[in-house]
Amino acid sequence: MSDPFDISKALEGAVKDTLSPSISKFELQSKHSPAGDQEKAIEKLVFQLKNKQERCVLLGVTGSGKTFAMAHLIERLNIPTLIMSHNKTLARQLYQEMASLFPNNGVEYFVSHYDYYQPEAYLPKRDLYIDKELSINERIEQERFATVASLVSRPDCIVVSSVSCIYGLNAPETFLSYHCRIHVGQEIEPIDLIRELVALQYARTSTDLERGQVRLRGENLDVWMPSRDDPLRIRFGFDGVEHIQICDPVTWEILDELEEAWIHPKEFFMVSPERFENALENIETELDGRIAELKSEGKELEAHRLDQRTNYDLEMLREVGHCTAVENYSMHFDGRSPGERPYCLLDFFSAAAKQFHGDPEKFLVIMDESHVTLPQVGGMYGGDRSRKLNLIEHGFRLPSAADNRPLKIHEFQSLVPQMVYVSATPGERELLHFCETTEQEIPLGLRHASGGGGVNEPEYSKKHPDSESMYDMLQMIEDIPRMEIRPTGLLDPAIEVRGTEGQVADLLSEINARIEKGERALVTVLTIKFAEEVSQYLNKMGIKAHYLHSEIDTIERTEIINALRIGHIDAIVGINLLREGLDIPEVSLVAIFDADRQGFLRNERSLLQTIGRAARNSNGRVILYADSVSPPMGAAIRQTLERRERQSRHNDDNGIVPVTIQKALPVMGGDIEDLIAGTAGGKRLVASKGGRKDGNWASNLKVGAGMWSTSNSVKSNISQPIEEFDFTIEELKKMMNQAALELDFERAAIIRDKIIEMESK
16 A cells, blocks of 8 residues: 655656755744844744654743744754644734745645635524535635645745644645646657646636646647646747746736746546545445435435435536535545544645655644634534534435544644644643643643643543632743743833723724824724624724624735735724734724623633734733723733833843834735735746736725725725816726726716816817
């Protein structure tokens, strides 16, 4: 049986220099050096990891430079690294920062490619079946392809991922065995190359080229991989391949030249014809057994339902090679046994470590904001399984559907050789893992976690009533690298508690005061409806505000945050997205409504994280709107004031004057430009990013908050009555284009006529 982690054969003939970790190594590029507590913490982490410590904790307060410390850790260890985040917004921010720090390395972005996903479900009490609905974001799908392609073909990969990395993928060897390698000087006929690409499920066309298609015109063969926004043009001569070029998809202008290219399959999941037929036979065998079982239990309806649905899927698979619920049969197509875990992104890291670094365990996982991310990883399997069992029990799916699942928490832990938990407020699970691996005495407050927070245990029991507070536990545990002094000298924000009566009007005056200074504000509330209502009220009162919550897609969230930084927005009203890791130096005010309401969104950790969003500005201030002081409020205020005092003493002793963090302002749509253009990597695999030249295209397409990048005059006057027009020709042209993009062609025609009239005069 072949080794699913052996990718050496697929790499035969590749440019050897770029496969060596001593040549293609991590090179951090920054004008800054570690300062404050950073160097000491980095050295301590490097020492622990090089001495094979399996679990480490990095405690870093907000603004202490945790991302910068992560980057130095990656450079010094020089091994493939996965950085996990609990939400897409933070993952995108981390990706941008890592890409800027490691411009010559393979920095990739791997998150869920669904903008909307309603999983298949059955509600027995209501006898209600809910079919699967989804909307795939093709741009993020490109990034997922690029991530996998980089991992199997280069030793210097940093992948920033959400918990999407614990969901099923093909085995690394399977993915690579269906690659097609093209290099300059290769002796091959165009028609033979087309045959290879068609075998990878690419479609041949003779008209306009789209992603997943190939086109042959004369001596030019054009290929458009799903992972790129720029197609490849392969030029043939008498002796074979003469040029491999990256081209603009519209003008076909040459953007870059490659020595070799790896063309990956059109689809993520590929199986051989033999495996495909074998899978169909296994599905039929399982179906027969399950129908007999249901009938023996007197479940005739369920048996009939299962027979109809599964046979329909089998017919679709035989005729077109695909069906809408094909993922439910992944166990059979992968050749796994019942109960065996699926392959996932961690297996690609293991394969890369084995191939390029000689040891399948020579890779690192950094879990950012671990107090949120680790519980999220643990909860994925339970939710998925309860839904699948309902479907299986009532005849909607075969039992093997349950094996299309995310990893269980103990499977995840067993796959990760070394992990660094990073947080300003580490959770009980991370601290317990640290105590276990360093053989320290476990505080009482962590012993409750031993029922499931342990590395190999899936459950989690209730907290002991006599448990120490988080602050006290951290004082008891030794050898945790800490970064509690900020190199910038910034103090923790000043905190004020105010009553809830007239809180929105009070907030309005506070935001206006910040606007006069050119600063921004974040407001956190408890519900989506309230977030939208507060945002609408602020807009009516002349403040440019926008809400931010889970129903806004990934790209738009990033654009909204960029708009806040630039100044197109004065305030963001959010719920749970304005917490961990959000780095906006321009924010000097954080307002928290219902601060005394106890629960997940208002516990000690949540309050500390939200308060920390104002710690990157020298004028940082937090207002807690509450009519009483809850225990979590009291604990958060105490810790904030202690840290503020400690930093103040450090500043006085070292003559440091606090300065607001300086961070380059983003370009509206710029990160989306990279997202669409991108596979991150060197020229051997993909080449530099090219394609779109219009830097303002995101706003033209009205992608998310990109609308703020259009001039205020155009946006505010686009619907102004024609008789009131008083603009220059240039302004009218912008208004005409904007109206056309909004499909208001009648309006665009009126403005066009006005332009012609003015030009004639």
